Amino acid sequence: MTKTSVTLLALAAALALSACGKQDAPHAAAEGEADAHAASSSAGLPAGNAENGRKLANEGINGGASCVSCHGADGNAPIIETYPKIGGQYADYIAHSLQAYRGGTRAGGNADIMASQAKPLTDQQIADIAAYFGGVQGKLRDLHNLD
Numbered sequence: 001m002t003k004t005s006v007t008l009l010a011l012a013a014a015l016a017l018s019a020c021g022k023q024d025a026p027h028a029a030a031e032g033e034a035d036a037h038a039a040s041s042s043a044g045l046p047a048g049n050a051e052n053g054r055k056l057a058n059e060g061i062n063g064g065a066s067c068v069s070c071h072g073a074d075g076n077a078p079i080i081e082t083y084p085k086i087g088g089q090y091a092d093y094i095a096h097s098l099q100a101y102r103g104g105t106r107a108g109g110n111a112d113i114m115a116s117q118a119k120p121l122t123d124q125q126i127a128d129i130a131a132y133f134g135g136v137q138g139k140l141r142d143l144h145n146l147d
Contacts, residue, residue, distance in 0.1 A: 042092045042096070043092055043095035043096050043099055043126075043127075043130075045095055045099075045123050045124075045126060045127040045130070046123060046124055046127050047127065047131075048091065048095075048127035048128045048129075048130050048131025048132070048134075049127075049128045049131060050128070050131040050132045050134075050135045051132075052125075052128040052132075053127075053128035053129045053130070053131050053132025053133070054132045056125055056128060056129050056132075057075070057129055057132055057133065061120060061121070061125065062120055064116075064117055064120065065117060067086070067117075067129065067133075070083050070113075071083055071084070071085070071086050071087075072085075074087040074133075074136045074137070075087030075088075075089070075133045075136065075138075076088070076136070076137075076138065076139045082109070082110065083110065085138065085139055085140055086133050087133055087136045087137070087138045087139065087140075088133070088134070088136055088137060088138015088139065088140050089133055089134065089138065089140060090134060091130040091131055091133070091134025091135075092130070092134075094129065094130040094133050094134060095126055095127060095130035097114075098114075098118045098121060098126045098129065098130070099118075099126060101114040101115045101117070101118035101119075102115070102118040102119055102121060102126070
């Protein structure tokens with residue numbers, strides 16, 4: 001399989017997952033309830049806690065690098081252009097990606113780096129990180145309104 005084919009497959013998978021993600025008009029959770037998009041996960045994870053995720057993203061775990069050390073503040077300022085912006089990304093997409101990196105089933109690009117970072121994460125930590133990055137204001141661009 002060529003590098004272009006792998007890239008196109010990865011793009012198709014990302015687009016398919018994004019179609020299943022956020023709602024156009026998110027609703028507020030009732031007081032005392034978990035955030036609505038963090039409470040349901042197509043990744044089969046527990047409800048995520050965005051505040052715990054923020055701490056993990058900024059501090060790392062067990063001496064490992066933090067998410068923001070490569071993806072930048074709020075996941076919106078990667079240190080090199082090949083690292084993606086993850087701030088504002090669909091929480092389910094982040095959760096699925098981290099699970100795949102942890103399980104060694106996601107390949108290509110920076111998979112080796114991410115696999116080593118995701119390996120020690122628990123399901124709860126993945127859910128928390130996904131809830132955090134899914135809830136921050138993102139600087140992602142998509143193909144909407146392009147001529």
